[in-house]
Amino acid sequence: MGTRRKKLNENGVGLYVHLPFCKSKCRYCDFNSYAWTGQSLQSYVDALLIEAEQRIKGLKPQTVFFGGGTPTFLPADLLSQLLEELNRICGFRASSLETTMEANPESVNEERILAILAGGVNRLSIGIQSLQADVLEAYDRVHSPDQARQALALAQQHFQNFSADLIFAFPGQDPERWRLDLAEVLNFAPNHISCYELSYEPGTALTRLRDVGRWNAEDPDLCEYLFKQTGEQCSAAGYQRYEISNFCQPDHQCLHNLAAWQSFDFIGIGAGAASSMAGTRRHNIERPDAYQAVIENGGDPLSREERPNAETVLFEHMLMGMRLTQQGVSRQRAKRQTGLDPWQEYRDQLVDLGQQGLIHADGDLDQICVTPRGALLLDHILMQFLPSASV
Amino acid sequence: MTKNFPPERIRNFSIIAHIDHGKSTLADRFLEITGAVDMRKKQAQMLDSMDLERERGITIKAAAVSLTHVINGEEYLLNLIDTPGHVDFAYEVEKSLQACEGALLLIDAAQGIQAQTVANAMLAMDQDMVVIPVFNKMDLPHARPDEIKDELENTLLLDRDSAIECSAKTGAGITDVLEAIVEQIGPPEGDPNKPLRALIFDAKYDEYRGIVVYLRMVDGKLNKGDWIHMIGAEADYEAIEIGKFMPKPVPHQHLCVGEVGYLISNIKRLEDVRVGDTVTVMKGQRAELLVGYREPQPMVWCGIYPTNSGDFENLRAALKALKLNDSSIIFDPESSDALGFGFRCGFLGLLHMEIVQERLEREGGIDIVQTAPTVPYEVIMNDGTIKVIHSPGELPDPVMFTEIREPVVTVHILVPTESIGPIMKLCTERRGVFMRQEHLSASRVMLTWDMPLSEIIYDFYDRLKSGTKGYGTMNFDEPHFEVGNLVKLRILVNGIEADALSLICHADSSQRRGRAVLQKLLKEIPRHQFQIPLQAAVGGKIMARENIRALSKNVTAKCYGGDITRKRKLLEKQKEGKKRMKSIGNVEVPQKAFLAVLATDD
Ligand SMILES: Nc1nc2c(ncn2[C@@H]2O[C@H](COP(=O)(O)OP(=O)(O)OP(=O)(O)O)[C@@H](O)[C@H]2O)c(=O)[nH]1
Ligand code: SF4
Ligand SMILES: [Mg+2]
Numbered sequence: 006m007g008t009r010r011k012k013l014n015e016n017g018v019g020l021y022v023h024l025p026f027c028k029s030k031c032r033y034c035d036f037n038s039y040a041w042t043g044q045s046l047q048s049y050v051d052a053l054l055i056e057a058e059q060r061i062k063g064l065k066p067q068t069v070f071f072g073g074g075t076p077t078f079l080p081a082d083l084l085s086q087l088l089e090e091l092n093r094i095c096g097f098r099a100s101s102l103e104t105t106m107e108a109n110p111e112s113v114n115e116e117r118i119l120a121i122l123a124g125g126v127n128r129l130s131i132g133i134q135s136l137q138a139d140v141l142e143a144y145d146r147v148h149s150p151d152q153a154r155q156a157l158a159l160a161q162q163h164f165q166n167f168s169a170d171l172i173f174a175f176p177g178q179d180p181e182r183w184r185l186d187l188a189e190v191l192n193f194a195p196n197h198i199s200c201y202e203l204s205y206e207p208g209t210a211l212t213r214l215r216d217v218g219r220w221n222a223e224d225p226d227l228c229e230y231l232f233k234q235t236g237e238q239c240s241a242a243g244y245q246r247y248e249i250s251n252f253c254q255p256d257h258q259c260l261h262n263l264a265a266w267q268s269f270d271f272i273g274i275g276a277g278a279a280s281s282m283a284g285t286r287r288h289n290i291e292r293p294d295a296y297q298a299v300i301e302n303g304g305d306p307l308s309r310e311e312r313p314n315a316e317t318v319l320f321e322h323m324l325m326g327m328r329l330t331q332q333g334v335s336r337q338r339a340k341r342q343t344g345l346d347p348w349q350e351y352r353d354q355l356v357d358l359g360q361q362g363l364i365h366a367d368g369d370l371d372q373i374c375v376t377p378r379g380a381l382l383l384d385h386i387l388m389q390f391l392p393s394a395s396v
Numbered sequence: 397m398t399k400n401f402p403p404e405r406i407r408n409f410s411i412i413a414h415i416d417h418g419k420s421t422l423a424d425r426f427l428e429i430t431g432a433v434d435m436r437k438k439q440a441q442m443l444d445s446m447d448l449e450r451e452r453g454i455t456i457k458a459a460a461v462s463l464t465h466v467i468n469g470e471e472y473l474l475n476l477i478d479t480p481g482h483v484d485f486a487y488e489v490e491k492s493l494q495a496c497e498g499a500l501l502l503i504d505a506a507q508g509i510q511a512q513t514v515a516n517a518m519l520a521m522d523q524d525m526v527v528i529p530v531f532n533k534m535d536l537p538h539a540r541p542d543e544i545k546d547e548l549e550n551t552l553l554l555d556r557d558s559a560i561e562c563s564a565k566t567g568a569g570i571t572d573v574l575e576a577i578v579e580q581i582g583p584p585e586g587d588p589n590k591p592l593r594a595l596i597f598d599a600k601y602d603e604y605r606g607i608v609v610y611l612r613m614v615d616g617k618l619n620k621g622d623w624i625h626m627i628g629a630e631a632d633y634e635a636i637e638i639g640k641f642m643p644k645p646v647p648h649q650h651l652c653v654g655e656v657g658y659l660i661s662n663i664k665r666l667e668d669v670r671v672g673d674t675v676t677v678m679k680g681q682r683a684e685l686l687v688g689y690r691e692p693q694p695m696v697w698c699g700i701y702p703t704n705s706g707d708f709e710n711l712r713a714a715l716k717a718l719k720l721n722d723s724s725i726i727f728d729p730e731s732s733d734a735l736g737f738g739f740r741c742g743f744l745g746l747l748h749m750e751i752v753q754e755r756l757e758r759e760g761g762i763d764i765v766q767t768a769p770t771v772p773y774e775v776i777m778n779d780g781t782i783k784v785i786h787s788p789g790e791l792p793d794p795v796m797f798t799e800i801r802e803p804v805v806t807v808h809i810l811v812p813t814e815s816i817g818p819i820m821k822l823c824t825e826r827r828g829v830f831m832r833q834e835h836l837s838a839s840r841v842m843l844t845w846d847m848p849l850s851e852i853i854y855d856f857y858d859r860l861k862s863g864t865k866g867y868g869t870m871n872f873d874e875p876h877f878e879v880g881n882l883v884k885l886r887i888l889v890n891g892i893e894a895d896a897l898s899l900i901c902h903a904d905s906s907q908r909r910g911r912a913v914l915q916k917l918l919k920e921i922p923r924h925q926f927q928i929p930l931q932a933a934v935g936g937k938i939m940a941r942e943n944i945r946a947l948s949k950n951v952t953a954k955c956y957g958g959d960i961t962r963k964r965k966l967l968e969k970q971k972e973g974k975k976r977m978k979s980i981g982n983v984e985v986p987q988k989a990f991l992a993v994l995a996t997d998d
Pocket of ligand 3: 419420421441444454455478479480481
């Protein structure tokens with residue numbers, strides 16, 4: 006556990022880099038990711054670098070996050086090239102407090118790890134999801150439990166700072182089996198761990214299976230039980246739940262995401278990447294082939310852009326900030342960032358939610374934060390802040 | 397082609413059959429053969445022009461079209477009406493037949509005579525019209541025309557040699573059918589010298605041109621520009637445009653005896669056009685009213701409410717516009733604690749109810765909530781008067797009445813001989829009283845039972861189908877009322893009685909029904925912040941109870957920088973969904989839950 010480096014700056018910018026390819030597509034996955042079908046990875050990286058030249062020259066981001074897809078799907082030499090060139094373009098090695106790359110067990114090996122370490126990545130986030138062979142198979146994951154263990158061991162060996170992703174609430178999951186999975190992963194002493202409840206996003210294979218009755222629907226009572234058990238287990242191991250689904254050792258939050266949950270600016274490059282800069286939301290074209298084609302023709306891969314009004318910006322500020330179960334939303338910072346005062350906009354709701362014991366809210370305090378019970382009902386809480394559409 | 401035909405060159409006929417026996421497909425072949433449609437624009441079941449008909453693959457409304465065809469060197473005008481086959485739309489068939497002199501009774505050569513074949517044939521024979529049996533789908537390898545000829549003789553007393561064989565799919569035999577129409581069906585009767593009389597057999601609302609009136613000419617002549625008088629509605633209009641459906645509307649200068657066509661008079665007042673009314677000329681001799689249409693008797697009733705209470709008047713307007721096009725709907729304003737102001741509506745069956753609801757939403761653009769359907773009941777009050785109720789909420793206090801009578805119908809069920817056992821068992825379970833059994837042919841029988849309407853209107857047909865491997869069909873006539881041991885099953889949500897969910901049922905089945913309804917509510921009502929007790933009670937006695945557990949978790953697992961807009965929209969959608977719910981006390985109930993009474997216990 007190293008001591009904490011510098012603090013995030015409210016006016017700093019995060020950089021997100023999207024690498025959309027995976028070995029195959031997992032059933033629950035609704036990311037902008039694609040099973041690789043042989044297209045040139047070099048061409049994608051080339052396009053990405055052209056976009057970088059156009060949009061992030063000299064950016065000096067305070068955090069960097071390589072997400073996917075599976076960034077480690079790229080071969081080591083291509084990863085080195087990408088990191089080298091990006092650094093030349095935006096100077097992240099000097100400026101970034103934390104440079105994370107996502108990885109999946111089947112593609113993590115020493116060669117790639119050495120390449121990205123040399124390229125400036127100082128945090129690895131590995132998608133483990135489960136250590137049960139049958140569960141991994143049901144999700145259509147392409148790695149075995151043993152590959153996952155090896156990946157964790159490699160990360161532990163090479164990274165000062167690494168994280169693991171897990172999914173719980175597989176239909177009918179035995180809480181004890183989940184506890185053992187989580188314990189085994191915690192044994193590798195990751196600095197950070199994300200535990201997501203399996204979710205059924207629109208359009209995924211899993212949701213379709215469930216809707217046609219070939220996959221058991223979620224059981225709300227089991228989900229709740231596992232959510233709580235997970236919190237207790239992590240806490241006993243010295244990890245704090247700092248966000249709904251994220252736990253860390255003291256001072257090891259994922260800075261890049263922490264910035265986003267606080268609505269700091271970020272800029273995303275690559276297929277489908279989102280940006281939020283000075284009040285403007287931007288999304289890139291999602292399909293990698295279309296994204297590449299536009300760039301190759303000298304164009305901007307912009308798909309859509311919007312400037313939400315102040316009310317919407319404040320709502321989104323709450324939507325993101327209330328996820329931070331320990332720090333919540335700061336009234337003063339919300340005012341600075343959105344121009345609106347949550348205590349003015351949502352007074353009645355805040356008082357009401359406070360009385361119901363779902364949030365700690367006090368007009369005299371700067372902080373608006375969920376209680377443990379409120380954390381479980383966050384969507385319900387947020388809905389209270391939505392402007393009720395006119396009848 | 398805008399000429400007129402003398403009556404002897406006109407034939408008016410309907411195509412009638414059991415559902416799916418190929419009526420609309422046969423009409424397609426007629427349209428093709430007579431050159432009424434451009435071959436490049438053709439599509440299957442062309443007369444099924446409503447979106448709902450095309451989506452569901454069934455005919456819902458009768459559709460009229462005029463064709464011309466040359467036989468033996470003479471050109472004839474053939475006015476055909478394609479009718480629906482589903483039992484709920486028998487009234488459409490009845491109305492159509494009234495505008496015709498003959499009917500093609502289509503019979504699927506593989507399936508043979510089915511319940512609606514018999515029922516529709518009877519309707520035609522009752523009106524003494526020529527019925528030409530036509531065996532369709534002769535292309536099917538398992539067509540069994542010889543056996544069906546037996547059925548024809550035994551069931552309908554029709555000559556086995558009168559049947560014409562054809563395939564609406566391949567086109568084989570179609571010209572034989574056209575020839576038979578001209579030879580066997582008589583020309584329309586009517587006097588060209590008498591004052592104008594025409595029957596309004598259908599109508600629809602057109603936003604731009606006002607109401608389009610569908611006419612069958614009986615006496616006299618209608619000229620473009622004539623001033624006309626609707627006898628029943630006592631309204632006068634100018635015939636701005638008249639014409640025929642060929643199948644697109646084609647304007648004509650005149651409509652003569654026996655012809656079928658339309659009239660446009662820029663009519664905007666819905667009350668002025670009544671299906672079944674008679675059109676005559678405004679000036680001159682007074683003409684007598686034609687025999688109009690019988691008022692159909694609704695079989696099921698339910699409440700229809702706007703989702704947004706502000707839409708009440710829009711809903712009324714939409715119902716009125718729909719009634720013009722579907723005169724079998726009945727509606728009256730009512731109100732409910734949970735649902736506010738709406739209408740109690742009567743329908744000819746559950747499919748009819750579903751179709752009306754969809755048409756209101758699509759054509760009227762209104763979101764609606766519908767309450768549990770129920771059959772009507774007669775309540776005999778202490779003073780001997782009879783009160784007819786159309787919703788469980790209308791049932792008076794038990795001390796005020798002596799008995800409740802429920803509708804009972806005579807059901808004809810056609811099944812293969814080997815399924816007699818299971819069907820007899822099903823009917824007994826459903827409180828049926830066996831009447832008789834008749835053999836149609838070596839392998840098929842007709843069973844006749846008297847049964848409470850409430851026992852057959854919901855899932856009986858599905859059970860019949862599954863008990864006969866799909867081969868059973870049924871039909872029933874209008875009900876009569878008989879005393880039953882009936883009780884009101886009250887449904888309480890969080891301690892509050894919800895009339896919109898309550899139902900009337902037989903005392904013996906109240907517990908079973910109560911459990912089924914609660915199970916369904918358990919599934920449909922989302923969890924709330926608090927626990928919600930559900931109870932089903934008869935009087936003060938609780939027959940079943942359940943609890944909807946409190947919602948204790950509702951949180952999105954994953955949300956990162958790239959998702960903000962999408963997650964916000966998801967929450968907005970959730971909130972929007974809540975707004976569309978109705979509240980019973982402090983419980984938000986989604987629309988689907990109001991149909992919980994349809995839940996069965998198996
Ligand atoms: N093989 C075969 N199939 C046919 C024939 N005629 C109709 N069909 C098929 O039977 C099905 C029903 O045809 P429709 O013409 O819609 O039947 P309908 O009698 O108009 O049905 P409703 O209006 O709903 O009562 C369709 O799938 C047709 O393609 C035929 O001669 N041979
Ligand atoms: S590896 Fe990750 S990004 Fe790729 S398909 Fe699976 S879940 Fe989605
Ligand atoms: Mg049809």
